[in-house]
Amino acid sequence: GQQVMQIPQYQHVQEGEDFTTYCNSSTTLSNIQWYKQRPGGHPVFLIQLVKSGEVKKQKRLTFQFGEAKKNSSLHITATQTTDVGTYFCAGILGDMRFGAGTRLTVKP
Amino acid sequence: NAGVTQTPKFQVLKTGQSMTLQCAQDMNHEYMSWYRQDPGMGLRLIHYSVGAGITDQGEVPNGYNVSRSTTEDFPLRLLSAAPSQTSVYFCASSPGHTQPQHFGDGTRLSIL
DSSP, X not given: OOOEEEEOSEEEEETTOOEEEEEEESXXXXXXXXXXXXXXXXXXXXXXXXXXXXXXXXXXXXXXXXXXXXXXXEEESXXXXXXXXXXXXXXXXXXXXXXXXXXXXXXX | OOOEEEEXXXXXXXXXXXXXXXXXXXXXXXXXXXXXXXXXXXXEEEEEEEETTEEEEXXXXXXXXXXOSSSSBOOEEXXXXXXXXXXXXXXXXXXXXXXXXXXXXXXXXXXX
């Protein structure tokens, strides 16, 4: 079936380094959502992008939606230990499809 | 301010047993859904409901049943548990199917 692909699967960074995760669909998405899941926790909604080329910022997090509405990215500037967790993108392909997630670990 | 409540938090079953995972939300959300989360595979949609009396299959529905008799409750039934159903199960709700979802704390289920 149709999928939302997300890379990388894992990312280990030194505190203070930047981090980016990418999400890609073969089909145009009506919108894309990003969630964060802390270890042992449940996914928590971060943001939703709807418009082609949209860019939204939340403090050190920058979210982008591609012009063709088929890809998206989440960029974290100057990571902190509190950023640790798995970041998921999700889009509607008939029903809701989540990417496999990118697990971020941060070394102090 | 409960949000989405899932019970139980942990469960161990034997192969062939049946059980129901409970999910309740107090936000008057129309859309509710069940996901399973396995290592490296993200969240996969099992079943969803766009309102009371309406349910539909997601990506991985086999072996699971759901019903939605009220807006608040959306139980997930395992008819005959199999080891392949060992997973963490999350219930989620949202005002509509395109809107951000609120997740419960999850049920960690092991099938022996």
